Amino acid sequence: MSDQAIRLSGLHKAFGRNQVLRGVDLEIPAGQVTVLMGANGAGKSTLVKILCGVHAADSGEITLGGAPLVANSPSDALRAGVVTVHQNINDGVVPDLDVVSNLVLDSLAGGGGVFLRRGQMRARARQIAAAVGLEIDVRRQVSDLSLADRQLVSIARAMAHEPRLLILDEPTSSLSAVEADRLFDLVEQLRDRGVAILYISHRMSDIRRLADRIVSMRDGAISGVFEDAPLDYSGSVRAMLGHEITEVDIAIPQPGRPVLEVRDLVLRDGARPFSLEARENEVIAITGLVGSGKSDFAGALFGLAAPVSGTMRLDGGPHAPASARAAIDAGVFLCPKDRLINAVVADFDITRNLTLPFIARHSRLSFLSFRSERATAGRMIGTMGIVCQNPSDGILTLSGGNQQKVMVARWMAEAARLLILDEPFQGVDIQARRDIGHKIRETSAHRATIVFVAELDEALEIADRVLVMSEHSIVGEHRNENIDVSAIMAQVVDAEPARAAGQ
Amino acid sequence: MKDTSHLIDFAIKYGFLLLMAALIVVFGLNAEGFLSPFSAVFILQSVAITGILALGVTATLVVGGFDLSIGAVATSALMLSAYVMVVWEMSAGMAVVLCLLMGAAVGLVNGLLIVKARIPDLLATLGMMFLLVGLQRIPTEGRSISTGMALPDGSTAAGIFSPGFLMLGRHRLDLIVPDLLPLSVVFLVVIAVLVWVFLELTRHGRLMYAIGSNAQAASLAGANVNRYKIAAYMISGTLASVGGILLAARLGRGDVASGNNLLLDSVAAALIGFAVLGASKPNAFGTAIGALFVGILLQGLTMMNAPYYTQDFIKGGVLVIALVFTFALSGRGGRGRG
Known part of the structure; x- marks a missing residue:
C-alpha cells in the first residue's frame, strides 16, 4: 500500500489552443485496481497516451516507484514497465500470425539474430501463456481465436514485460459476460501479484466487480477520488458528469400533436x-x-x-x-x-x-x-x-x-x-x-x-x-x-x- | 512576413501556368516553327487521347478512388473495334457502340468490385487491368488485327476499317488554314467541357466531390455514396473506351503493341491538374491543362532534338514538381492518392 507504483503531479497538455489536461494529480497504488471514469473529452485518453509514451506532457511530472518516468516513445514506456491494453482488441495483436509469434513479438522486434528458432519461441510462448492462465493451443492463428482470447493474448503479451503499471482501456467493450468474467479473474490475479492497474471503463457492472478505488475526471482535471469502502458509485458518476445546475430558464411550452x-x-x-x-x-x-x-x-x-x-x-x-x-x-x-x-x-x-x-x-x-x-x-x-x-x-x-x-x-x-x-x-x-x-x-x-x-x-x-x-x-x-x-x-x-x- | 505569404499564395495559384508560359517562350525562341499553328495542332493531337483518359481518371479521383485499368480499357477498345470491323465485318457504328458498352461495363464491374466486394480501388482496377490486357489478345492468339490477316480457323479476315471510322482519328477540319484541326482534338475539347460542367455545375458533381472529401459525411447527408462511386468508374471506363476508339481510328489496325504509355501519361496529367490554379483537388480544367503541359514539353523537346529516352524522365520531373506545388507549398495537404 505504501509503495506508490506511480504518481502524476501537475500534468498539463494542450493541443493548439485546446487545453486538454489542466493539472492532473493522481496516484495509482500498486496491488490495487484504480478505475478511471470520465466523459468524452474529459482527457482520459490523452492521459493514457502520455503514460504510455505516445504524447509528451507540456509540464508536470510522473514518477514510478519514486524515480522519474521519462517515456518519450511507447517502447520507452514499455521498458519502464508501463503496459497498455487498448480498447480496440486488434490493436494489441497481429491477427495474421499465430499465438506464438504474437506472444514473443516484442522480443522479435527487439532484434537479435535473423532467423527464427521455432522451438525456443514456442517454449517461451507457452511460459508466457501459462503465467496468465491462458489455456489455448499456441500454434493457432490469432485470427481464428474469439475476441476474448485475442484480448487475453494481448494481455499475456503485455504481462511478459513484467509490468509495474497495467493500463486497460475499456477492455470489456466487445466481450460477452462469460468472457468478461475470465478477464476479471485475470485482472484480480495480477492485482494480487502487486501490479498497479489503471482500469478505464464506463460499465458500472465492471466497476462494481473490480474497483478498489475510483477516480473521476472532468474537463482535464481529477474531479473526485473515491477509495473508502463501500465505494460511492453515484458520487463518482456525479463527479464525472458534473452537477452544477447551470442557470437556465426553461419555460416548458404546451406540446402539440x-x-x-x-x-x-x-x-x-x-x-x-x-x-x-x-x-x-x-x-x-x-x-x-x-x-x-x-x-x-x-x-x-x-x-x-x-x-x-x-x-x-x-x-x-x-x-x-x-x-x-x-x-x-x-x-x-x-x-x-x-x-x-x-x-x-x-x-x-x-x-x-x-x-x-x-x-x-x-x-x-x-x-x-x-x-x-x-x-x-x-x-x-x-x-x-x-x-x-x-x-x-x-x-x-x-x-x-x-x-x-x-x-x-x-x-x-x-x-x-x-x-x-x-x-x-x-x-x-x-x-x-x-x-x-x-x-x-x-x-x-x-x-x-x-x-x-x-x-x-x-x-x-x-x-x-x-x-x-x-x-x-x-x-x-x-x-x-x-x-x-x-x-x-x-x-x-x-x-x-x-x-x-x-x- | 505578409509579402512572403502573398508570394507563396501567388506561386501556388499561378505558378504552374507561369511555368507553362515560360516553356512556350523558351521553346518559341529556341525551336524554329514551334509557335506555328501546325505545331500547336500537333501538340493538341498528341495529347488528345491521353487527355480524354485523364478526364476519366479525374472522375474517379474526385470520389476518392483511382482507376488503373483505363490504359487496358483503351487498348481493349482498340482491339475490339478492329475485331468487330475486320473479323466480324460489321459497320463502324456497331464498333463504336460495342466499344462504348464495353468501357461502361468494365467501369461497372470495377465499381461493383470496389463498392460491393470491398476490394481496395488500386487492387480492383489493377486486377482488371491484367485481366483486360490478357483478354484482348485471346481472340487473335496474340496477333495484331488487320485486313487480310489469317484467322485461327484458317480463313482470312476480309473486313476493313471503314473510311467513316478512320475519319474519327484522321480527319482535319478547316480552321483559318485548311485541314488544320483534327477531329480528335475537337473530341478532347468537347469532353473536357462536358466533364467540367458535370463536376462543377451539377449537383451530381458536387456530391461526388463531397464523397471524395468525406464519404461518411456525404452518406449521412443522404448521398447514395455507392451509386456515385460506381458512376465515377463507369465514366472512367467509357471515356477510356472513347480514347481507344480514337487510337484505333488513327492507327487503322488493331495493334497489340500500342497504348503502352496511356495509363501513366493520363494519370500524370490528372495529378498535374491538382496544381493548376492551386486547386489542390482533382478537376477537369486542371487535367486538360496538365495534358497540354505534357504535350507542349514533349513537342518542344522533340523540336529541340532532345533524345527520345529523356522524355519519360522529363515527364516524371514535371509530375514531381506539380505534386510539390499541390502538397508541400499549399500546406492544405490536398487529398490525392496513388
Missing part, C-alpha cells in the same frame, strides 16, 4: 423494449453514458440500422427508413456526433457545407443555382450567428463552435418533422453552446426535437423532458422542472445487470 411514436422498440438482442412519444413544439433530451445505446437509437430513427423489433410511427404513418436518404425525405434529419468524422466536408467552403443535404433544392435539372445556394447560406449564417469572414471561406478556417453551428444550420435550413441532434455541443465553447441551444429551442415550434447528450448539464439546458438511457433502453423520464438531479444520476448509473443475465 404527436410526431414520433415509438412502441416496444428493441435496439439490440437482450435489451429491454421501450416506448416513447415526441410531440411538436417539444425538445426531448436523451442522456446516458457512452455506450448506453444513444447513437444506436439515433441510427434506427435515421435509417442507418434497423431495430431488432418494435415499431416507429411518424405523423401516424409507419416509419421504417431503409437509408439516410429515405429518412431525410420523410422529414427526419440527423445532425450526427463527431462532426469532423461524420459531418464536415473539409474540402468544401462554408456555403457548400451548408447546402450539402438539400443540394437538390438548389438545382434545376441537376444544374446548380449558385445564387440560391448563396442566399440560403447568407440566411443561415445570419440566423445561427456564425462568425466568419466570407461564406466562401473553407470550413476548417472556422473555430470549432462555428463549425458546429454550420453543421446544425445545415439541418435547420429546411423544415423537419423530427430533428435529431447527436451530441450537438461536442467540442464547442460555452458561448457557441448557448447559441446553438437557444436556436434549437427557438425553432422547435413545428417539429419534434430529440437531442442526445452524455452530459446532464447540457440536457438540463435544452430540454423540456429528459429521458435516461441505459443498456440500450429508456430507464427514466423527467420533466425539466425542479428536476431531481440525483434521481437522474441514479438511473444513469444503475445499469441493470442485463449483460450477466442476458448472455
Whole structure:
C-alpha cells in the first residue's frame, strides 16, 4: 500500500489552443485496481497516451516507484514497465500470425539474430501463456481465436514485460459476460501479484466487480477520488458528469400533436423494449453514458440500422427508413456526433457545407443555382450567428463552435418533422453552446426535437423532458422542472445487470 | 512576413501556368516553327487521347478512388473495334457502340468490385487491368488485327476499317488554314467541357466531390455514396473506351503493341491538374491543362532534338514538381492518392 507504483503531479497538455489536461494529480497504488471514469473529452485518453509514451506532457511530472518516468516513445514506456491494453482488441495483436509469434513479438522486434528458432519461441510462448492462465493451443492463428482470447493474448503479451503499471482501456467493450468474467479473474490475479492497474471503463457492472478505488475526471482535471469502502458509485458518476445546475430558464411550452411514436422498440438482442412519444413544439433530451445505446437509437430513427423489433410511427404513418436518404425525405434529419468524422466536408467552403443535404433544392435539372445556394447560406449564417469572414471561406478556417453551428444550420435550413441532434455541443465553447441551444429551442415550434447528450448539464439546458438511457433502453423520464438531479444520476448509473443475465 | 505569404499564395495559384508560359517562350525562341499553328495542332493531337483518359481518371479521383485499368480499357477498345470491323465485318457504328458498352461495363464491374466486394480501388482496377490486357489478345492468339490477316480457323479476315471510322482519328477540319484541326482534338475539347460542367455545375458533381472529401459525411447527408462511386468508374471506363476508339481510328489496325504509355501519361496529367490554379483537388480544367503541359514539353523537346529516352524522365520531373506545388507549398495537404 505504501509503495506508490506511480504518481502524476501537475500534468498539463494542450493541443493548439485546446487545453486538454489542466493539472492532473493522481496516484495509482500498486496491488490495487484504480478505475478511471470520465466523459468524452474529459482527457482520459490523452492521459493514457502520455503514460504510455505516445504524447509528451507540456509540464508536470510522473514518477514510478519514486524515480522519474521519462517515456518519450511507447517502447520507452514499455521498458519502464508501463503496459497498455487498448480498447480496440486488434490493436494489441497481429491477427495474421499465430499465438506464438504474437506472444514473443516484442522480443522479435527487439532484434537479435535473423532467423527464427521455432522451438525456443514456442517454449517461451507457452511460459508466457501459462503465467496468465491462458489455456489455448499456441500454434493457432490469432485470427481464428474469439475476441476474448485475442484480448487475453494481448494481455499475456503485455504481462511478459513484467509490468509495474497495467493500463486497460475499456477492455470489456466487445466481450460477452462469460468472457468478461475470465478477464476479471485475470485482472484480480495480477492485482494480487502487486501490479498497479489503471482500469478505464464506463460499465458500472465492471466497476462494481473490480474497483478498489475510483477516480473521476472532468474537463482535464481529477474531479473526485473515491477509495473508502463501500465505494460511492453515484458520487463518482456525479463527479464525472458534473452537477452544477447551470442557470437556465426553461419555460416548458404546451406540446402539440404527436410526431414520433415509438412502441416496444428493441435496439439490440437482450435489451429491454421501450416506448416513447415526441410531440411538436417539444425538445426531448436523451442522456446516458457512452455506450448506453444513444447513437444506436439515433441510427434506427435515421435509417442507418434497423431495430431488432418494435415499431416507429411518424405523423401516424409507419416509419421504417431503409437509408439516410429515405429518412431525410420523410422529414427526419440527423445532425450526427463527431462532426469532423461524420459531418464536415473539409474540402468544401462554408456555403457548400451548408447546402450539402438539400443540394437538390438548389438545382434545376441537376444544374446548380449558385445564387440560391448563396442566399440560403447568407440566411443561415445570419440566423445561427456564425462568425466568419466570407461564406466562401473553407470550413476548417472556422473555430470549432462555428463549425458546429454550420453543421446544425445545415439541418435547420429546411423544415423537419423530427430533428435529431447527436451530441450537438461536442467540442464547442460555452458561448457557441448557448447559441446553438437557444436556436434549437427557438425553432422547435413545428417539429419534434430529440437531442442526445452524455452530459446532464447540457440536457438540463435544452430540454423540456429528459429521458435516461441505459443498456440500450429508456430507464427514466423527467420533466425539466425542479428536476431531481440525483434521481437522474441514479438511473444513469444503475445499469441493470442485463449483460450477466442476458448472455 | 505578409509579402512572403502573398508570394507563396501567388506561386501556388499561378505558378504552374507561369511555368507553362515560360516553356512556350523558351521553346518559341529556341525551336524554329514551334509557335506555328501546325505545331500547336500537333501538340493538341498528341495529347488528345491521353487527355480524354485523364478526364476519366479525374472522375474517379474526385470520389476518392483511382482507376488503373483505363490504359487496358483503351487498348481493349482498340482491339475490339478492329475485331468487330475486320473479323466480324460489321459497320463502324456497331464498333463504336460495342466499344462504348464495353468501357461502361468494365467501369461497372470495377465499381461493383470496389463498392460491393470491398476490394481496395488500386487492387480492383489493377486486377482488371491484367485481366483486360490478357483478354484482348485471346481472340487473335496474340496477333495484331488487320485486313487480310489469317484467322485461327484458317480463313482470312476480309473486313476493313471503314473510311467513316478512320475519319474519327484522321480527319482535319478547316480552321483559318485548311485541314488544320483534327477531329480528335475537337473530341478532347468537347469532353473536357462536358466533364467540367458535370463536376462543377451539377449537383451530381458536387456530391461526388463531397464523397471524395468525406464519404461518411456525404452518406449521412443522404448521398447514395455507392451509386456515385460506381458512376465515377463507369465514366472512367467509357471515356477510356472513347480514347481507344480514337487510337484505333488513327492507327487503322488493331495493334497489340500500342497504348503502352496511356495509363501513366493520363494519370500524370490528372495529378498535374491538382496544381493548376492551386486547386489542390482533382478537376477537369486542371487535367486538360496538365495534358497540354505534357504535350507542349514533349513537342518542344522533340523540336529541340532532345533524345527520345529523356522524355519519360522529363515527364516524371514535371509530375514531381506539380505534386510539390499541390502538397508541400499549399500546406492544405490536398487529398490525392496513388
